[in-house]
Amino acid sequence: MTSLLIVDDDQYIREGLKRLINWKALNITRLSEAEGAYEALELMEANRSHIVLTDIRMPKGDGLHLIEQIRLRNWNTSIVVLSGYNEYAYVRQAMKHHVEDYLLKPIDATELAEIIASCTERFQGQYIAEQMQRESFQLLKNNILLRWVQNRIQYDQLREKLKFLQLPLLMNEQYQICIIDWHDRQEGELARNEEQYRSFAILNSVEEVLLESGRGIAFLNEYRQIIVLFTDEGNDSESFRASNQSWMLELAKQYGEILKTPWVNYFGKVTCLPRLLHESYSEALAQCGINKGLQKTDHELDLISQNPIIRQVERYVQEHYSEELSLQLLSLHFNVNAVYLGRLFRKETEQSFNDYLNRIRLNHAKKMLAVTALKATEIATAAGFLDPNYFFRKFKRVHGISPSDYRLSVNNLTEQ
Incomplete structure (x- = not known):
């Protein structure tokens, strides 16, 4: 996830640094090297490294030149300086350019590992923050557009x-x-990965061609279907409708075949008023x-949230409660950061x-206790609890009695 560039004119030092610590344990996934600032800048231009570990005095471009060029280019790079005891004046100059830290030769492996660990943690924190910001924006956009088409937002709020x-x-x-619906009744229930693939593969394809054509915008509803909102500035309604249908039909033929997924278009009427x-x-x-039978089923509990993503999570939990479920797994399923999903x-x-x-x-579990003869431990497993003892504790804490006592109370009521 994090890349590091070693810059030193001495090949033996470069090789020694590569072997000095376990870079993989510090999440360094790409390790490269250069013998001076000029070569280092060429490498950075082609494939930018997150961390640069550089010597100060080198004949093929010194470390100060490298540091200055990195900062002039506004690259978000952590820089660690290697120096000798007689090079403190150079180190002071380097510190003016916001280097992460400096190490005196000979290099102490523990100290180097600690410095690199702090750098990688910072980059991972930035990556998560940036991901959350992007996902937050996408969720906000999806939520606003869905509320608009569902008539759940005031017009002045929508405008703002x-x-x-x-x-x-x-x-x-x-x-x-x-x-755009990608379900096929003949297939039955799809695997989680297949659902995710179809939904986002179609959405990404449609977003790309909509951006090129300027015809409108696409987003998701709570069924993970793709909603295409077509807009037009001047054509008559019949031409607008016919153009949209023809365009979507061609799109379904082209991308449905490429993506290997069902693709059916359902159109609403044309309206002149947002x-x-x-x-x-x-x-x-x-x-x-x-x-497609997408209406709410009798056994489904009411959905709490109005947020489209959380409604999808609720619906998924209600349908897959007996399976292994966690925020981490759901974040992968819905392509959302796990921390952000938990907070939302x-x-x-x-x-x-x-x-x-x-x-x-x-x-x-309550329903199964009331209408089946299964043992409580079997019901715990069927309801998705891996540990029966945890199920017994939770049941009693929530309902005030044990599962066995609850079954007896239900049976006594039915006998009366």
């Missing part, structure tokens, strides 16, 4: 939020919704829902993910 997102969508003359966009979406969703889940549902998961599993 689209302005913040730099999406000039309210100045158009016509709008139409198309829902306030009535939900009517186009409802029409498209009704067609899709009727044909708590904010939207006012409970932790583990509390929510246990509640779903305990509800199913």
